[in-house]
Amino acid sequence: MTHQHPLGKVYLIGAGPGAADLITVRGQRLLETADVVFHDALVDPAMLNWCPQATLVAVGKRCGKHSSSQAFINKRLVHAARHHAVVVRLKGGDPMMFGRADEEIGALAEAGVPFEVVPGVTSALAASASLGQSLTLRGHSRSVAFCTLAQADEADAAKLPQADTLAVYMGRRHAAHIARQLLDQGKPADLPVCVIEAVSTPRERHLHLNLGALAQHGAQDWLSDDAPALLLIGAAFGQRHQYAQVLADRRLRA
Amino acid sequence: MTHQHPLGKVYLIGAGPGAADLITVRGQRLLETADVVFHDALVDPAMLNWCPQATLVAVGKRCGKHSSSQAFINKRLVHAARHHAVVVRLKGGDPMMFGRADEEIGALAEAGVPFEVVPGVTSALAASASLGQSLTLRGHSRSVAFCTLAQADEADAAKLPQADTLAVYMGRRHAAHIARQLLDQGKPADLPVCVIEAVSTPRERHLHLNLGALAQHGAQDWLSDDAPALLLIGAAFGQRHQYAQVLADRRLRA
Numbered sequence: 412m413t414h415q416h417p418l419g420k421v422y423l424i425g426a427g428p429g430a431a432d433l434i435t436v437r438g439q440r441l442l443e444t445a446d447v448v449f450h451d452a453l454v455d456p457a458m459l460n461w462c463p464q465a466t467l468v469a470v471g472k473r474c475g476k477h478s479s480s481q482a483f484i485n486k487r488l489v490h491a492a493r494h495h496a497v498v499v500r501l502k503g504g505d506p507m508m509f510g511r512a513d514e515e516i517g518a519l520a521e522a523g524v525p526f527e528v529v530p531g532v533t534s535a536l537a538a539s540a541s542l543g544q545s546l547t548l549r550g551h552s553r554s555v556a557f558c559t560l561a562q563a564d565e566a567d568a569a570k571l572p573q574a575d576t577l578a579v580y581m582g583r584r585h586a587a588h589i590a591r592q593l594l595d596q597g598k599p600a601d602l603p604v605c606v607i608e609a610v611s612t613p614r615e616r617h618l619h620l621n622l623g624a625l626a627q628h629g630a631q632d633w634l635s636d637d638a639p640a641l642l643l644i645g646a647a648f649g650q651r652h653q654y655a656q657v658l659a660d661r662r663l664r665a
Numbered sequence: 666m667t668h669q670h671p672l673g674k675v676y677l678i679g680a681g682p683g684a685a686d687l688i689t690v691r692g693q694r695l696l697e698t699a700d701v702v703f704h705d706a707l708v709d710p711a712m713l714n715w716c717p718q719a720t721l722v723a724v725g726k727r728c729g730k731h732s733s734s735q736a737f738i739n740k741r742l743v744h745a746a747r748h749h750a751v752v753v754r755l756k757g758g759d760p761m762m763f764g765r766a767d768e769e770i771g772a773l774a775e776a777g778v779p780f781e782v783v784p785g786v787t788s789a790l791a792a793s794a795s796l797g798q799s800l801t802l803r804g805h806s807r808s809v810a811f812c813t814l815a816q817a818d819e820a821d822a823a824k825l826p827q828a829d830t831l832a833v834y835m836g837r838r839h840a841a842h843i844a845r846q847l848l849d850q851g852k853p854a855d856l857p858v859c860v861i862e863a864v865s866t867p868r869e870r871h872l873h874l875n876l877g878a879l880a881q882h883g884a885q886d887w888l889s890d891d892a893p894a895l896l897l898i899g900a901a902f903g904q905r906h907q908y909a910q911v912l913a914d915r916r917l918r919a
Contacts, residue, residue: 511799541782574826
């Protein structure tokens with residue numbers, strides 16, 4: 412390994428849930444000064460309009476025919492920091508939750524490259540905002556768990572976290588399986604479920620059902636093949652009907 | 666109740682964890698157009714520089730000698746929307762998690778006032794960014810639970826969520842009690858714990874210890890009386906020493 416002194420710094424920036432203006436002000440300002448931007452394919456192209464001066468490099472698993480391996484991304488980040496002052500790694504959502512930032516941080520640390528992490532809005536919070544329904548309700552829904560089961564199997568599903576509200580990221584393929592596990596754990600079949608696709612983008616869609624219906628593949632035909640889907644499960648979503656008309660009115664006026 | 670047609674719209678905006686530039690771009694832009702801003706006392710005054718045109722109203726429990734009751738805040742939001750086009754309710758962190766947004770949304774919905782929620786960066790993600798340590802690690806720390814025990818008693822503590830990583834908001838007063846509960850649940854005494862105060866502000870401080878030490882009041886003398894504290898608990902924080910030197914270097918260079 413070479414120990415060339417790094418010229419620059421790597422900023423791991425959370426791009427947020429999808430919409431360009433849901434990045435933080437700090438993230439936006441760093442984009443404006445970036446020399447190179449390594450971005451996930453899910454990042455809204457409008458966000459990249461803030462860095463016309465930068466060299467753009469699409470990386471990650473959804474950027475077309477072939478995926479960049481994590482090891483390859485790590486290497487490129489280290490290399491870029493040896494030749495540029497401001498290197499940005501723009502990651503969907505927040506880098507530190509389901510973002511594999513730890514692997515990039517490990518590689519940067521080992522190579523002696525300074526780095527900084529800029530947090531982002533995670534999808535479940537954007538989904539909650541869009542639905543107009545809190546993830547927590549004072550007094551009865553006090554905890555929220557976030558998990559992913561991208562490569563779920565029987566053993567993984569047994570590790571589902573326990574909390575009043577559950578947000579499952581990348582849960583499309585295993586939605587029915589997850590619902591069955593929750594029923595087996597004793598959750599009621601009428602527990603409200605919201606499935607949100609492509610949150611905060613023009614393609615955003617919502618499906619409201621309950622845990623029993625989800626276990627019976629109730630979301631299967633509705634789900635798209637190519638959009639990220641988030642499952643929100645919990646009694647907190649039972650207030651939907653109260654606000655549904657207001658939300659509908661809001662959309663008509665928007 | 667009067668049914669005067671509302672003139673405006675209420676935006677419930679997440680101010681983020683503390684630093685002014687960790688609000689979203691959307692939130693910042695709305696502040697720039699606001700007629701009235703109802704803000705939590707914890708919000709960085711620098712953030713309010715973005716809305717010199719707006720009438721500022723400090724509300725919430727930390728704004729000095731007396732607190733505004735939630736019912737009073739709700740009433741003022743509805744009233745403001747009848748007289749102003751753009752009413753902002755700026756809330757620390759994210760409005761939909763531990764933010765009591767549901768109570769404000771309920772009041773707005775009942776009064777027929779249009780509203781929109783703009784999500785924010787929640788403190789645990791900002792703390793994770795600041796520590797340079799992911800909340801999740803691919804393969805072994807797959808779930809994160811966020812909870813609060815502001816009015817914890819024995820019964821509440823029994824409702825602690827179960828996940829690989831646990832983030833306890835507003836956990837200062839009950840830190841030792843929470844740690845004891847987790848030990849009783851079978852978590853190991855050497856499980857890493859990070860306590861973060863005033864995350865993303867100039868007063869930010871970190872304390873690293875383990876669950877056994879926390880249960881024995883190991884954080885009590887360190888904690889401030891007047892800063893928000895977040896507890897992060899989980900095996901994911903065991904990698905600290907690997908990156909500690911890099912983080913220290915980063916601070917020297919900054």
